Amino acid sequence: MNASLLKPALPGISSSKRLGFFSFSDGNKPFHSKPRGVCLIKAAMEETQTLKQDVNGMVDKLANRHAGKNHNQLSTIGNSTNIKWHECPVEKIDREKLLKQKGCVIWITGLSGSGKSTVACALSHMLYQRGNLSYILDGDNVRHGLNRDLSFKAEDRVENIRRVGEVAKLFADAGFICIACLISPYRRDRAECRSMLPNRDFVEVFMDVPLQVCENRDPKGLYKLARAGKIKGFTGIDDPYEPPLDAEIVLQCNTGDCSSPCDLAEKVISYLEVEGYLQA
Numbered sequence: 229m230n231a232s233l234l235k236p237a238l239p240g241i242s243s244s245k246r247l248g249f250f251s252f253s254d255g256n257k258p259f260h261s262k263p264r265g266v267c268l269i270k271a272a273m274e275e276t277q278t279l280k281q282d283v284n285g286m287v288d289k290l291a292n293r294h295a296g297k298n299h300n301q302l303s304t305i306g307n308s309t310n311i312k313w314h315e316c317p318v319e320k321i322d323r324e325k326l327l328k329q330k331g332c333v334i335w336i337t338g339l340s341g342s343g344k345s346t347v348a349c350a351l352s353h354m355l356y357q358r359g360n361l362s363y364i365l366d367g368d369n370v371r372h373g374l375n376r377d378l379s380f381k382a383e384d385r386v387e388n389i390r391r392v393g394e395v396a397k398l399f400a401d402a403g404f405i406c407i408a409c410l411i412s413p414y415r416r417d418r419a420e421c422r423s424m425l426p427n428r429d430f431v432e433v434f435m436d437v438p439l440q441v442c443e444n445r446d447p448k449g450l451y452k453l454a455r456a457g458k459i460k461g462f463t464g465i466d467d468p469y470e471p472p473l474d475a476e477i478v479l480q481c482n483t484g485d486c487s488s489p490c491d492l493a494e495k496v497i498s499y500l501e502v503e504g505y506l507q508a
């Protein structure tokens with residue numbers, strides 16, 4: 229038999245993929261005329277129908293969204309001229325259904341040594357154990373790659389936060405619970421990141437830990453170096469930190485009285501639960 233004479237069982241469906249053993253000769257006459265083959269054809273036809281309905285639904289969704297809009301509209305965003313947003317029928321809500329959770333950004337801000345990374349890891353671990361997918365964008369880590377070109381001068385910190393905000397937005401759009409933990413010392417930059425996301429999908433967590441506690445911890449010896457004048461522009465020492473005024477969650481830690489990282493992370497989990505982010 230000439231292989232080129234073999235035709236797929238149904239248009240758009242590879243018989244070898246969907247039906248396993250099943251194949252057709254020319255003239256669409258099946259080699260196997262046993263009842264099992266007939267059942268498989270029926271099943272394949274039903275599956276095709278369902279797939280068609282799914283795809284049609286998504287195409288309709290796109291068509292509705294574009295109704296009355298100029299499809300060829302080009303934009304200028306920053307220095308990018310003549311660009312056009314490309315829509316895809318698989319959307320955030322579809323990915324969220326797959327993941328059984330709602331994509332969002334947990335933005336943890338606070339002084340160096342306040343416990344941002346520790347809480348982020350505890351939170352990510354607890355979410356993992358519950359079957360929720362999260363991803364951490366840690367300032368220190370992101371500066372090892374994407375943001376390696378940025379220093380700690382004010383304009384570079386602004387750019388650092390902007391880039392991480394944009395990446396976090398992509399993760400949230402992918403359906404992840406994105407945990408960003410950066411000092412992010414300026415209120416305005418955090419507000420910018422908040423404004424990138426739909427209402428309530430940006431959850432600001434303030435590590436409200438006094439400078440004295442952070443300095444006593446000093447796990448990397450950076451405060452010591454800053455006090456000795458060997459690091460210039462260190463946050464809290466000779467560079468400003470603007471505490472949030474309206475954070476969704478405040479994790480307080482006073483001298484000698486600090487809840488465990490797990491207890492702190494549990495507070496964030498409770499918030500996410502109440503707000504409905506841990507289900508789709």
Ligand SMILES: Nc1ncnc2c1ncn2[C@@H]1O[C@H](COP(=O)(O)OS(=O)(=O)O)[C@@H](OP(=O)(O)O)[C@H]1O
Pocket residue numbers: 339340341344345366367368371380384385388389409410411412413448450459460461462463467
């Ligand atoms: N000048 C200065 N000021 C503050 N922090 C400094 C500085 N130089 C180096 N580091 C180390 O960089 C980590 C903070 O990076 P971030 O990207 O979170 O900072 S920022 O949001 O851009 O302000 C920070 O990590 P954390 O301690 O985890 O916060 C420090 O280890």
Ligand SMILES: Nc1ncnc2c1ncn2[C@@H]1O[C@H](COP(=O)(O)OP(=O)(O)O)[C@@H](O)[C@H]1O
Pocket residue numbers: 338339340341342343344345346347445447486487488489492
């Ligand atoms: N809840 C906590 N209680 C006591 N120590 C903590 C707590 N959270 C973090 N630490 C300790 O504080 C230090 C700084 O924590 P880290 O997570 O690295 O802070 P940051 O990321 O804000 O710089 C670490 O030595 C860590 O073990």
